[in-house]
Amino acid sequence: MSQLERNKAILQKYIPAQAVHSIAEGIVQFDFKLKIKRGRITKYGDYRPPLKELNHQISVNRDLNKYSFLITLIHEIAHLTNWNKHKNTVKPHGQEWKQEFKMLMRPYMTSEIFPLDVMNALSRYMQNPAASSCSDQNLLRILKKHDDKPDILLLEQLESNTVFRTANNRHFIKGEKRRTRFLCRELQTRRQYLFSPLAEVYKV
Secondary structure, eight states, rough: OHHHHHHHHHTTTTHHHHHHHHHHHHHHHHHHEEEEOOOOOOSSSEEEEOOOGEEEEEEEEEEEEEEEEEHHHHHHHHHHHHHHTTTTTSSSTTTTHHHHHHHHGGOOOOSSTSOHHHHHHHHHHHTHHHHHHGGHHHHHHHHHHTOOOOTOGGGGGSSSTEEEEEEEEEEEEEEETTTTTTEETTTTTOOOEEETTTEEEOOO
């Protein structure tokens, strides 16, 4: 089996079928190692440049739905192409990266790959993409509708004073909203923390 075919066999588990062939070709073209990681709370993916004569390296969380996975992967490929052109002379998420991301995403912005609700939110986000799709609450909210995680809720779906737990098994009670985030109190320590309304939680 060729490297291209191996790439396609792996990718078909994680991204929309219509994007598999071109992304598999991109892995060969840009010569990077793709690592599929278990879910990380702090990030969806990352990029590491080819230090010490190693390949470029990109990682993406395995627990993302196929639309989030594809967007995250292209986000990281944009870091790779931006590094090839500018090395460390520009900001990681500056105008140069934004242009790379927009250019790489353009071929995938079709209804054959993304459902209409994701397309509409993604189109608005791509006008001025930020460091993470997580920072665009509208896009993140739409993407999470396509998750297959029936036991997970978004914090904004819970009533005030509801007890919930996080993925690392810490228990909190939902409090009032402060501007854009909810003030929640940890039951064990009684300390207060601000949570995004789109934080993934488990109802106790």
